[in-house]
Amino acid sequence: MLKTDILIVGSGISGLFFAMKTAKKRPDLSIVIMTKKMAKNTSTQLAQGGIAVVTNLLQDSFEQHIQDTLKSGGGQCDEEIVKMVVEQAPERLKELLEIGTSFDKNQNGQWDLGLEGGHSQHRILHHKDRSGLEIEKKLLNIITELPNIRLFENYQVIDLNTEKKENETHCTGAFFYDKNENKIKYIRCRSIILSTGGCGNLFENTTNPEIATGDGIAIAARAGVEIEDMQYIQFHPTALYTGKKSQLFLISEAVRGFGAYVVNEDQKRFLFKYDSRGELATRDIVSHAIHKEMHETQKKHVYLDCRHLDMKAFYKKFPAITSHCNELGLFPEKDLIPVVPAAHYQCGGIKVDRNSATAIPNLYAVGECARTGLHGKNRLASNSLLEALVFAHQASENIDKTIELYQFSSKVLIPKFPNKEIKTDYVAFLILKKEIQALITNFYSSEERNTDYAIHKIKLIKNAAETLIHNQEITIPFIEFSNMLTVALIIIKHCKKRKSPYILSLN
Ligand SMILES: Cc1cc2nc3c(=O)[nH]c(=O)nc-3n(C[C@H](O)[C@H](O)[C@H](O)COP(=O)(O)OP(=O)(O)OC[C@H]3O[C@@H](n4cnc5c(N)ncnc54)[C@H](O)[C@@H]3O)c2cc1C
The missing domain is CATH 3.50.50.60 (FAD/NAD(P)-binding domain)
Incomplete structure (x- = not known):
């Protein structure tokens, strides 16, 4: 042991x-x-x-x-x-x-x-x-x-x-x-x-x-x-928009610090409406402003505009961002980069x-x-x-x-070893994980934050999971799913207890 x-x-x-x-x-x-x-x-x-x-x-x-x-x-x-x-x-x-x-x-x-x-x-x-x-x-x-x-x-x-x-x-x-x-x-x-x-x-x-x-x-x-x-979940204002719901590539805040603009569909800067620091306001303010703009214009993203910058210096400073954009066919010297806020930091x-x-x-x-x-x-x-x-x-x-x-405890615990993982386990828990993600994303972005309804939904997801657990087996998808469910419930309860800044509020 x-x-x-x-x-x-x-x-x-x-x-x-x-x-x-x-x-x-x-x-x-x-x-x-x-x-x-x-x-x-x-x-x-x-x-x-x-x-x-x-x-x-x-x-x-x-x-x-x-x-x-x-x-x-x-x-x-x-x-x-x-x-x-x-x-x-x-x-x-x-x-x-x-x-x-x-x-x-x-x-x-x-x-x-x-x-x-x-x-x-x-x-x-x-x-x-x-x-x-x-x-x-x-x-x-x-x-x-x-x-x-x-x-x-x-x-x-x-x-x-x-x-x-x-x-x-x-x-x-x-x-x-x-x-x-x-x-x-x-x-x-x-x-x-x-x-x-x-x-x-x-x-x-x-x-x-x-x-x-x-x-x-x-x-x-x-x-x-x-x-x-x-x-208090922080949303980063400028994750690269790809149309997919998943891990998004970050376009660092340092790009805005270097002088990039955030612009809407009409290629107009809009952040000064929300804060006199414009692109250099804090993340909560910029994310909130982008969400509001997306809501008002019914668009799925806004853009980062780097076209006016010293591109030689830009490429030297941001080689990873440049090469990632290039792989997707985006060239910051001539293209607008589509960006969207994404959950970033707890x-x-x-x-x-x-x-x-x-x-x-x-x-x-x-x-x-x-x-x-x-x-x-x-x-x-x-x-x-x-x-x-x-x-x-x-x-x-x-x-x-x-x-x-603190000395070692004299008790030696022997855990039970599970059988080989069942393949369907992965698929089923993957679906349930996606349900948690949809629930928390909607909860966080809705103006009303109906905590009782969200807690009820958590219980439904938990019930669905219980029917999947055969013979008390503990598998990796089950462990991560249980942790995510626990954390989702904590976030919802903390939102109920104390008002969060509701960064994604679309009102
Ligand atoms: C894209 C991106 C860009 C960022 N840029 C910056 C920046 O420029 N400056 C800045 O200050 N911050 C930045 N942050 C935030 C910062 O990177 C993270 O907050 C910080 O690195 C977290 O470090 P950590 O050691 O706490 O956790 P992590 O670096 O996330 O490491 C967590 C570790 O825990 C392990 N782990 C988790 N659960 C288990 C488990 N059950 N059993 C065993 N192992 C487990 C993981 O495998 C991993 O090894 C950025 C974050 C992201 C995502």
Whole structure:
């Protein structure tokens, strides 16, 4: 039976950065990273724009970054957390640079800082338009060199095991599905880090990869940990419209920062009607304005217009975006690029303190699955990679001091192994997943938000699923479907409890 001091669930920036820091500081501790697909299948590796850090103190200041973050969060951010994250950013950046991560510089050898919506200054460090990929690659390189880390791919964590000791609940291990052997197994551990990313796949249109099914939220909720602010789902205004409902390719905010216009069918800019910052307003405002325009003009998308830009510089800065557009027969120097808002980022999540600890003291949540208080109603662009680094650091420092309090449980749990998966299972649960996506998308975009009706629909989907589960078998499609259903219900309930900004409201 597997055993490790620390179990990390997820191989994005938050899980890997935590692993690297902890493994270096505590070579005496064993660390296992589990990831449900291949290690590189993350939102992290898709990040284009970059990471927000105040580096140019002549023009910029921590205070300005703090104020931009607070403004974007619509009065719902935790100011102390915002301050901590912004002020720690240069130190965390230094650690990324020390492992060889490279960010673009200008001809004078200074950082080539990008500008994005809601930022009052150029402060985004980037590696062309493949910033996340650069970070993920460098972190994965270092992880493989650290002898006390084991990385398991195709291991999908299903649930945590908790035990009550002296009135305090602790995590003692996790059940996981080993997809390589098609078996459910158990791992014992002293501390667990959930770094499972977001839940974009609950929506019909998302920029997120298929791994983003909200697993960490559902797992934590089942363990009894509080989930907060799930009504605050951020929509990115400019995902490439293809006419398909699925994962959409992102056209980074940095493209608007570089000067691209958002125009309607008549090739007219319309964002100034909604905000004096026009294309550089925050994502909630731009997404809402685009939806309204689409509704009024009865069109399925609007356009990004790059034709007036310095195209030589554009291609140099955005090679991945350019080549993706070209593959679809779109040439930004002459064509308008059709774009549509898509579910992009989960601002709420597993409630954690400044050390990224949950209410279960040896359970931590880091990265997009955590609700730290940084983002409020609406995350400021490029603050997410930064948040992941800062909270991975905080968790690592904290675990170094607390891990001795938690010993391995003497109980050894033997899970039952399921039979081979039934093929039809995939098709049936795929259909049910699509029902959840349609339900949540319609719920989110309707003006009235009938929560009772949505909860009733969730029950109907659950009933349909129950008839499909033969002999209590646990299969991958079933696990993801159950997690999505749980998270859908949490989003609906949170919308009922507290009004969300209703970004997609079409009124
Ligand atoms: C297209 C796109 C562009 C973006 N651009 C930017 C940007 O420029 N700047 C910025 O700051 N932010 C950006 N973001 C947001 C940012 O990339 C993410 O918020 C961040 O990378 C999340 O990192 P993470 O470590 O929390 O999760 P992820 O990188 O999503 O990793 C999640 C990991 O958890 C694993 N996992 C999930 N469930 C399970 C399970 N049950 N068992 C085992 N493993 C599991 C997954 O397999 C994966 O390894 C962007 C996001 C997208 C989608």
